[in-house]
Amino acid sequence: MTDATITARMEPLRLALQGAVDRMQTGMMRAAYSSIAREGGDCAAALFLPDGRLLAQARSLPLLLGSLIPAVGGVLARFPAASMRDGDGYLMNDPWSGGTHLPDLVVVRPVLRDGEVIAVAATCLHHQDVGGMTPGSIPPNATEIYQEGLRLPPLRWRTADGIDASVQTILDANSRTPVNLRGDLAAQWSAVSLGARELAALAARTGDVFLPVCNALIAQAEQMTRAALRDAPDGEWAWQDQLDGDGVSNDPVHIAVRIRKTGDAIDIDFTGSSSQVRGPVNASPGSVLSAALFFMRTLAPDAPNNAGCLAPLTLHLPPGSVLNPDLPAAVNARTATVKMACNAMLGAWSQAGAGVSVAPHAGVATVMSLSGTRDDGRRWMLTEIIASGAGASALGAGTPGVSTDIGNARNTPVEVIESEAPLQLECYAIRHGSGGAGLHAGGDGVRRVYRLLEGRASLSYRGERHVSQARGAQGGGAGASSAARIERANGDVETLGARARTEWQAGDRLVIETAGGGGWGAIDAATANGSHATNPQE
Known part of the structure; x- marks a missing residue:
């Protein structure tokens, strides 16, 4: 084969790979049982070479996309590609084997051609419940991983003959929503099977140059x-930020980064x-890699979306730190930590003058798990993600109510929430004025108000920026x-911190107001230019 032959095939193959992983993603979301995946898009799909190098990833959720790299690496370390057979399916969620937090189950399937593994298809999906001390498996006051749910090192979940019944029995026994668990795993398996079929066919068409x-x-x-x-x-540039406590203590949790280029x-x-820390804001290295991959993708966004983007990077995560904790650290609330780490990298790099100057995003993805019992005794459960505001830039105002950096979760429609839970959404609006002032104003956060219509319910709440600001x-x-x-309902008000667990009953209202992004440029500069601070809502 000649270099010219390889070069001629590169762009068609890149487009075909991107189409395949995007179809995996779309199919998984359509088939998912839980609204957090079906509507919110809290799932991801990717393809890898047999040595674990990322080949292509869907245009979906960076928080999960980047973490699939160490997760697939963990599976391959336990089950080398040469030992895999057609129809095998592997499952894991262990943060010390490449996973993130326990609700994020990773499903892996080998892609074979002529009996040889030529690639690996993988998906990750946030499951409604995998056990633990609170419904939804995101206890905001957990102090060790064992309180957060069922922990799975890489294991063979199924073969060509079907699902391992013993493994499935364990999964069902540890979930409060086993029907959703089975349905969402089936959606993941459907997605990796689709990816395997398409990639095998693509390799056959491409031939020996694949x-x-x-x-x-x-x-x-x-x-x-x-x-x-x-x-x-x-x-060399540095940046620091902090989390509003860890869920157990109110002491700030510091995130410090230094970039040397x-x-x-x-x-x-x-x-x-x-x-x-004792609380669950610790983040596994696999989670932090998601932030690093996102950052590296911003440097050359037109580059193919694969392992090559990470080649110039050396990443230091101090052992025993909040970004590389030792077993048995609690990790379920790692989203805020990873978003802060991503914000810190973007903030440090903005000082380099290498691109458009951008103010920090709010760095908030509020995650709530709500569950309860209706008046007739039926149980219900709902997990939701609420966005915040983007930072402004030299080019204009920040965007309101949007997932930023490693976030890309979608809004759960009001109609879906009210159909799945005895809740009434009394307000869903932009939180006007919450973005930072400036020549270009920061993006505003979101305001949502829920009223519980019947029964009693519990709430596990994970937010951020209740004390700090972007x-x-x-x-x-x-x-x-x-x-x-x-x-x-009796007029009392209970204020919630950044990480909280509480109970409420029919007639009570839950009010959520997310943070705004930072503003860009002094207002005096706007006055001098004969203009005013800009805001996309004006």
Whole structure:
């Protein structure tokens, strides 16, 4: 084969791979039982080479996409590709084997051609419940992983003969919603099976140049990323932020990053971040890799979406820290930590002057697990993700009510919420004025008000920025902090912190107000220019 042959096949193969993983993603969401995946899109799909290198990933949720890399690596370490057979399916969620937190179950299936494994298809989906001390498996006051649900190291879940009945029995016995668990796992299996069929057919059409073209695409992504780094100035930049406690203590949890860029290589070091904490805001290395991959993708967004984007990166995560905790750390609330880590990288890099100056995003993805009993005794459960505000930039105002950085979860429609739970959404609106002031205003957060119509219910709440704020840039103001409370039917008000668990009953209202993004540019500059601070809601 010639170099010209490989080059001619690269772009068609890249487009075909992207189409395959996007169809995996769409199919998984359509087949999912739980609204958190079906409507919210809290799931991800990707394809890998047999050595674990990322080949292509769907345009979905960066928080899960990046973490599939170490998860697939964990499966391959336990079950080498050469030992896999057609129809095998592997399952895992263990944060110390490449996973993130326990509700995120990873399903892996080998792709075979002529009896040889040529690739691996993988999906990750946030399941409604995998056990633990609270419904929804996201206890905000957990102090060890064993309180958070069923922990699965990589295991063979099924073969060509079907699901291992013993494994499925254990899964069912540890979930409060076994029907949803089975249905969502079936959606994942359908997605990896689709990916396996499409990739096997694609490899057959491509012929003997399939692997060389895949390698060329990975090399191209590396070359484009290194070229972007060479065009950026050399230097060293630092950024710090903090979480509003860990769910057990109100002491701030510090996130510190230092970026060193030399030539076509970049070193990202989180030394100086807090040691691991008792509460569940610790983040596994697999989770933090998601933030690092997102950051690296911003450097050369037109590059093929594969392992080559990570080649110029050296990532330092201090052992025993909140970003690389030791067993048995609690990790279920790691989303806020990973978002802060991503924000910190973007904030540090913005000082390099390598691109458009951007103020910090709110860095909030409020995750709630609600469950209860109706008046007739029927149980219900709902998990929801609520967005916040994006930071403004030199180009304009920040976007309100949007998932930013490693977030990309979709809004759960009011109609779906009210059909699945005895809740009435009394308000769903932009939280006007919550974005930071400035020449360009930060994006506003969101306000949602839920009324419980019948029975009693429990709430596990995971928010952020209840104390801190998203800083402004270039003289812009900080965004407003988040707020949450229960307004009791008797007039009492219970204020909720960034991580809280509480009970409520029919007639009570839950009010959620998410933080705004930072503003960009001093207002004085706007006055001097004869203009005013911009806001997308004006």
